[in-house]
């Protein structure tokens with residue numbers, strides 16, 4: 001019998017023995033809980049989600065509570081998970097569900113896909129888990145499995161290849177809708193634990209893959225050649241300066257624009273990011289007026305120039321994003337007063353209250369270090 005007909009049954013049987021069991025978001029038909037777990041699991045390891053998901057659900061137990069929260073509260077809870085557009089989209093989507101669907105997630109994947117931050121695969125997962133809809137998923141793991149099973153030619157970014165994979169994913173679905181949650185979970189687990197990118201079980205020989213005799217990549221000894229890859233350009237590298245202005249136990253934070261990297265989070269005033277110099281060298285310590293001109297507007301720089309003391313070179317932090325690297329040079333400056341700014345985007349924040357603000361991970365670690373050195377307790 002062809003693999004198309006037998007795939008779902010075999011995969012469900014595999015899950016019964018070797019799939020992941022007992023994850024807190026499994027066997028849950030609440031679309032809100034399913035949706036939060038699906039968004040959190042994108043680009044985040046399961047081990048991290050296991051720790052952070054219950055905490056998020058405790059703080060925002062319903063879509064109504066999440067929609068009513070302040071975005072700063074959501075970003076603070078998300079801090080450390082990265083890809084902050086996910087948190088902003090969660091918040092915006094919760095509002096959409098409240099306003100457009102009276103607080104109830106729709107079951108139709110086409111409608112789900114129209115919500116903020118929900119792509120076709122996530123819509124399929126929510127529809128399958130919460131509503132038992134026969135909707136396919138196609139995340140990176142599933143693409144890899146299908147590309148190998150059927151030796152799909154062409155890079156995954158190619159629209160034709162993508163369309164072909166979606167059509168395959170649909171044709172492999174179980175016929176009974178009540179099997180959809182377990183099938184969808186099995187597909188995710190099989191890609192994450194058995195048909196992995198670098199060490200699929202058919203190559204390591206650790207376990208016997210249930211598809212070994214039908215998988216075309218395995219039969220033709222080309223497993224690691226699928227999915228076919230496009231050649232990646234080297235990640236660009238950038239330099240920037242950040243100003244760590246302190247008055248006593250307070251630091252000056254600036255809210256980032258919502259569309260930028262780390263959008264909507266609170267950060268230190270920073271200069272524009274410039275392409276990293278080919279040969280890095282440690283230059284002289286800049287004057288305060290030059291640093292202020294690089295990092296803040298004229299109106300804010302003026303009062304700080306009068307209040308700031310000596311500039312001291314601080315840490316040089318390397319932060320790696322998925323598609324770029326950033327070197328941050330910290331400059332420490334004490335001020336004689338915590339000048340009260342008219343702009344709500346600039347705030348003096350006591351170190352002990354940093355836990356109430358969503359901060360980019362490298363800045364959070366830097367300020368936590370300061371806080372611990374002072375013996376402050378960072379309240380979350």
Ligand code: SF4
Pocket residue numbers: 145148149194195196200201202203209210211212215217218223
């Ligand atoms: S035989 Fe190997 S490549 Fe094929 S599905 Fe199984 S684990 Fe994946």
